[in-house]
Amino acid sequence: MRFRTWADRATGYLFVLPDLLGLVVFVIAPAVLGLILSLFDWSGLGPMTFVGLSNYKTMFEDPIFLRSLGITFRYVAVFVGGNFVLAMALALLVQHQGRGIGFYRAVFFAPASISLVVVGFVWKFMFQPNGLINGLIKTLGFPGQPFLGSMSQALGVVLSLSFYLSAGYFMVILIAGLNDIPEQYYHAAMVDGATKLQQFWHVTLPLLKPTSFFVLVMSILQGFQVFDQIYVLTGGGPFYATTTTVFYAFQSAFRYYQFGYASAITVVIFAIQVALSVVLFRLLKGGRVA
Amino acid sequence: MRSPRVTGLLQPFGSARRRAQTWRHLLLSLLAAVFILPLYWMIVSALKGPSEIFAVPPVWIPSRWNWNHFVDVFQQVPFARWMFNSGFVSITVTLVALLTHSMAAYSLARLRYRGRRVLFGLIIGTLMVPFWVIMIPLYIEVRAFGWLDTYWALIIPAIPNAFGIFLLHQFYLGIPHELEEAATIDGCSKAGIFFRIVLPLSKPIMAALAVFFFVANWNSFLWPLLVTNATEMKTVQVGIAGFSGQYQNPWGYLMAANTIAVLPNLVVFLLLQRQLMASITMSGIKG
Amino acid sequence: MRRACLVAWVLALTLAATLAAPAFAAEPITFWKFADTYGDPTIQEYVDQWNAAHSPKVEFVSIPWAEYTTTRLTAAFASGQGPDVFWVSPGDFLRYVSNGILEPMDTYLTASQVEDLVPVARDKATVNGRIYGVPVELEPLAVFYDKDLFEEKGLAVPQSWDELVRVAQALTTPERFGLVIEPAADFYQLFTFYPFLWSAGGDVMDEGWTQARIASPESVAALQFWSDLVNVHGVSPKSQPAAANDVTMLGSGFGAMQVTGMWAVKILKEQYPDFNYGVFPVPPKERGGESVSVTGGWMQVINAKSKDVEGAAEFTRWLFYESDFPVVWTIQKNSKFPTLQSILDANREYFHSGPMKVFTEEILPAARPEPRFPPEVQRALLDALQGTMFGGVPAEMAAKTAEAQINRFLRTYTGAR
DSSP, X not given: OHHHHHHHHHHHHHHHHHHHHHHIIIIIHHHHHHHHHTTXXXXXXXXXXXXXXXXXXXXXXXXXXXXXXXXXXXXXXXXXXXXXXXXXXXXXXXXXXXXXXXXXXXXXXXXXXXXXXXXXXXXHHHHSTTXXXXXXXXXXXXXXXXXXXXXXXXXXXXXXXXXXXXXXXXXXXXXXXXXXXXXXXXXXXXXXXXXXXXXXXXXIHHHTHHHHHHHHHHHHHHHHTOOHHHHHHTTTOSTTXXXXXXXXXXXXXXXXXXXXXXXXXXXXXXXXXXXXXXXXXXXXXXXXXX | OOOOOOOOTTOOOSTTHHHHHHHHHHHHHHHHHHHHHHHXXXXXXXXXXXXXXXXXXXXXXXXXXOOHHHHHHHHHSXXXXXXXXXXXXXXXXXXXXXXXXXXXXXXXXXXXXXXXXXXXXXXXXXXXXXXXXXXXHHHHHHHHTTOTTSHHHHHGGGSOOHHHHHHHHXXXXXXXXXXXXXXXXXXXXXXXXXXXXXXXXXXXXXXXXXXXXXXXHHHOOHHHHHHOOSGGGOOHHHHHHTTOOSSOOOHHHHHHHHHHHHHHHHHHHXXXXXXXXXXXXXXXXXX | OHHHHHHHHHHHHHXXXXXXXXXXXXXXXXXXXXXXXXXXXXXXXXHHHHHHHOSSOEEEEEEOGGGIIIIIHHHHHHTTOOOSEEEEOHHHHHHHHHTTOBXXXXXXXXXXXHHHBOHHHHHHHEETTEEOSEEOOBEEEEEEEEHHHHHHHTOOOOXXXXXXXXXXXXXXXXXXXXXXXXXXXXXXXXXXXXXXXXXXXXXXXXXXXXXXXXXXHHHHHHHHHHXXXXXXXXXXXXXOOTTOOTTHHHHTTSEXXXXXXXXXXXXXXHHOTTOOEEEEOOOOSSTTSOOOEEEEOOEEEEXXXXXXXXXXXXXXXXXXXXXXXXXXXXXXXXXXXOSBHHXXXXXXXXXXXXXXXXXXXXXXXXXXXXOOOOHHHHHHHHHHHHHHHTSOOOHHHHHHHHHHHHHHHHHHOOSOO
C-alpha cells in the first residue's frame, strides 16, 4: 500500500514532465528573456542598453498605448460574449448526428481551417467601398459606409471576422462537451416534465461548466492577443482605431525596432491576463462542476 | 443498444416536429451559405482569368474555366514536397502532443501531489505570451541546437502547448470519480487507470484536439518561415506565402494553391468529426 | 491494423530523416530578398549563371514580402547571423549603416563604375562619402489616368492641385473614385505622399537633419490636401478593394486616376493590354509651380560580418556591372529605371518613347530619392497624415505634434544621416 502511494505520486510528476520540459525550454525561458529585455533599450541590431524602468514610464505617458488599452478591453468584452453565444448556437444546431449534419459541421469549421489570407481577402472583399455589403445597403436605400476606412466602424469589421473564424472552432469544443453529458440526466429531466429550455438551463449549462470555463478563458486570452485579423484587415488603422495593445507591441518591435519598449508593453498585457484568469479561476472554481 | 438521442435544445419532438425540422434546415442552409463563401470564392477565383478576378461588380461564375493555375502550382514549384513536409510535421506533432498532453492533463486534474497547482498555473501562464514575443530567443535557441532547415525545428518546439493540456484538464474534471474508485479497488495503478479507463473515455475530445493540432500545424506559418531556408524544407504555407509579391499578387495561382492546401484540413475534419459524437456511455453509473 | 500504421509511420520517419540531411559541401554565400513571383525566377537564373562559372556558390533565398524586413531579417540579425548579401529598403538602410553592418561597396568598384551610377542613385547609397551598396533600380512616382475617360469628358491634364480636384470630381461616380491615393497606415503611404509634400514646397526636416519642417505652412497644406481629397471632396477612397493589386484599381475601373509608381507600366501591359492610359507628374500646388517626384527602389548590400565579404562583393559587382542583369531586370522583366547611366544611354530609344517618355523627360529629372528617415521620424509623419485624414485632427495640430516628436528625436539621434 505504501509503495502504491509513492508510485502514484511519481506517476503524477512523470506524466507532467515531458510537456513541462518542453514548455520550459521553448516558451518559459524565452519569455523570461523577454521580461529582462523590457529593462533594456534595443533596436535589434546594435548593443543593448540598460535603462531600468524607463520603458514602463514611457508607456504611461504614451497616448497611443493608453488608447490601445481601451480598444483592447472593448474588443475582448464583445468578442468573449459574442463568441460564446455564437459557438453555442452552432453547437446546438449540429450536435446530433443526422442527414447532412456532417456537412454542416465541416462548413462551419471551414473558416477556421482555411488560410487567413483567403478568409481575409473575402472579408475585405465584402466590406470594400464597392463591396457586397455596401451593395446590399445601397439597394435597401441607405448610404454606403466606409467600414475599414472609418474610425468608428473598423473595429466592428475586425470583430465580425474574429467571430467568423472562432465560432466554428469553439463549436467543435462545445460539441465534444455536450456529448460528454451523460444522457441519463436528460432522461431524468424529461421524466420530471422539463421543457427544452429548462433542460438547457438546468442540465446542459451546469454540466457543461468545465468546457464553458475553457471556452471563456481561451476566448479572453485570444481576445487579448488578437493579431492576425488586424494584420490582414487594417494594419491597426485607420489612425490606430484598431490598434490593440498587443498589436501595438508588435508594431513597436518589428516596425519601429523598439524591442525593449515592446517587451515592456507585453509584460503589462501579460499581467492583465494573469490577473483576469486568477479572478475567473477563483470565481468559477476552475470550472469544476460543484 | 443506444437510446435515441433527444437532448438537443433546437430539436423538438411531438407534432410540431416536422415543421420545426424544416425551419432548422432552412436556418442551417442560410448559415452554411455564409460560412461557405470563402471556400467558394477561393475555388472560383482559382478558375478565373486575371481580368475577372478584379472585376467590379464581382464575377460569381467565371466565363471560362481556367485550370492552368492548378497545373502551374505543381509544375512551377515543388508543391508536392511542401505538402509532404506539412503533412509529416502535422501528423507527428499531433500524435506526440495528444499523448503528452493527455498525460499531463490527467496528472494535473486527477492526481494529488505537492506543487500541482503551481505547475498548472505555470502551464496556463504560457498561454498568455504572444508567440512573436518569444520568437527571437526561440530562434536563437533552435539555431544553437543546429536545427535550422531540419524537421526537428519544425516539430519539437511545436509539441508543448498548454492549449491541449488545459482543454483535456477541463474534460478530466468532468469524469465521475466512481469510475476511478471502482478501478482502484480492482487494484489498478494510477497509470493503469489512465491508459485503461480515462484515455478510452476521452475519445471525443481527443478527436477534437487532433483536428485542432493538425489544422494549426498545417496552417502554421511564422515559425516554419523563420527556420527554413532551403526550398525543399518549406512547408505549404511558407511556400504559398512566397507567391505574393511587392507589387502584385498572382491571385489565381495563389487561390489554386490555397484550394489544394485546405483539402487535408477538411479531410482530417471529416474523418474525425464522427469521433466527436462518441459520447461517454455511463452504463452502470447512477446519474 | 494499428501496428501496421505504426510501422508505416516509422518508415516515413526514417525516410524524412534521410531527406532532411543537408547536402551542402562548401558553405555558399546566402543571398536574401523579398519574394516576388514575377521577378524571382529572373534572379534565380542569374544566380545559376554565376554558380556555373564562379565560386563561391550563391544560395538565393526569397522570403515572403510581408515578413522580409519585419520578422525575418530582424530575427536573423538579432541572433547575430544575417545573410551575406541582401536587399534593403531606403527606410532601413541607415540603421544597418549606423550599426556597422554594411560593408562599403566602393572598395570593390572602380572609379568609373562609381561614376556610372546616376546621381539620384548614388545619393541614395552614399553616407559620409562612402557608398554602401548598389541601388538596384529607380522607381519614380506619378499619376496614371484613364485616357478614354479624359477624352470622353473633355478633360485636360491638371496643372495644379485645384485642377486635380476638379478633374477628379468630374470623374467620380457612385461606382468610381476620381483619384486613388493610398489610405493604409503603412510606410508605403508616406512614399506616395512625399511628392505632394515637396510639390507644395514643404518638407519633413531641413537638409542637415537639425530641425523639423513638417509644421511649416507648406507642409501643413499638403496634409490638409490629402485629408480634403478623402473627407471634403470625396474623390479618394478611405479603404481599398480586397484585390487591390496596385494599378489594377485603375485597370478594373475602381479609380479614374491613381498615384502610383513606374512599375505599373509593366503590370498594365501584362494584365490590361488594351487599357488606354496616360501618365502625368504629380501637379504642383499652384499652376506654374515646381513638380517634384520621389523615386524608390531597393539596394543590394553586403554584410560586413560575412565569412566571405570578398566573395559577396564580387558576386554583387558581377551581377550589376558584368552581367546583363540590370537591363533584363529593369527593361525586360519590369518597367523601372536602371541605376547606371551607361544602360540609360544604350537604350535611349526605349526610354524616350511610349509611356516611358514622360518618366524620362519630365518625372525623373525632378525626382528626389526616397528619404532614408529612421523609423521614429517616419512614424511621426505617418501619425500626422493618418490623424489628419482619419482622426479628425486639424492638420496644423497634427503637424505640430509631429514637429515636436521629430525635434525630440533629432536631439538624441547619433546615427548616420
